[in-house]
Amino acid sequence: MGSCTKEWMEKGLAMEMWKCHTTGKPVPQPDEDTQVFWEGCRRSRLLIPQCEVCGTFRFPPSPLCPACLSALTIWQEDAGEGEILTFCVYHTAAAGPAWQAEVPYTIVVVGLKYSGVNMLSRLEGADPRAVRIGLAVRVGFARCGNGLMLPHFFLTCAG
Numbered sequence: 001m002g003s004c005t006k007e008w009m010e011k012g013l014a015m016e017m018w019k020c021h022t023t024g025k026p027v028p029q030p031d032e033d034t035q036v037f038w039e040g041c042r043r044s045r046l047l048i049p050q051c052e053v054c055g056t057f058r059f060p061p062s063p064l065c066p067a068c069l070s071a072l073t074i075w076q077e078d079a080g081e082g083e084i085l086t087f088c089v090y091h092t093a094a095a096g097p098a099w100q101a102e103v104p105y106t107i108v109v110v111g112l113k114y115s116g117v118n119m120l121s122r123l124e125g126a127d128p129r130a131v132r133i134g135l136a137v138r139v140g141f142a143r144c145g146n147g148l149m150l151p152h153f154f155l156t157c158a159g
Contacts, residue, residue: 059117080139089128
């Protein structure tokens with residue numbers, strides 16, 4: 001442990017960094033760039049922004065296309081089928097006590113087949129010991145504290 005970290009711990013400052021994690025789980029805050037995405041989730045539809053000029057899909061939603069910088073956007077429904085590109089299984093409530101009841105839980109990066117974008121999300125209903133890169137997944141939606149629906153993923157029978 002470095003001297004700076006040791007000094008912080010001795011002064012009780014290290015815990016200060018974690019205060020933001022002690023009041024509960026963070027919830028998304030929709031804004032003008034993400035409102036369409038969250039409305040789609042509320043209706044159990046995975047909507048991904050696509051550039052109207054060059055056709056590039058992008059996620060997370062942003063005001064400009066990363067490929068051509070156009071602001072012209074259309075929203076396409078993605079079937080939500082993909083594969084696990086990487087994952088992490090949390091065995092402790094590292095993000096704070098609000099997560100303790102859910103450990104172990106698995107966070108995945110999913111490559112979506114239709115749009116080709118990568119999404120970071122939670123994998124539900126799977127034994128963490130059985131999770132592997134390349135397994136097929138499909139999207140589902142779960143209600144969170146502020147009434148929004150969050151996209152989560154589930155292993156498919158093919159996985």
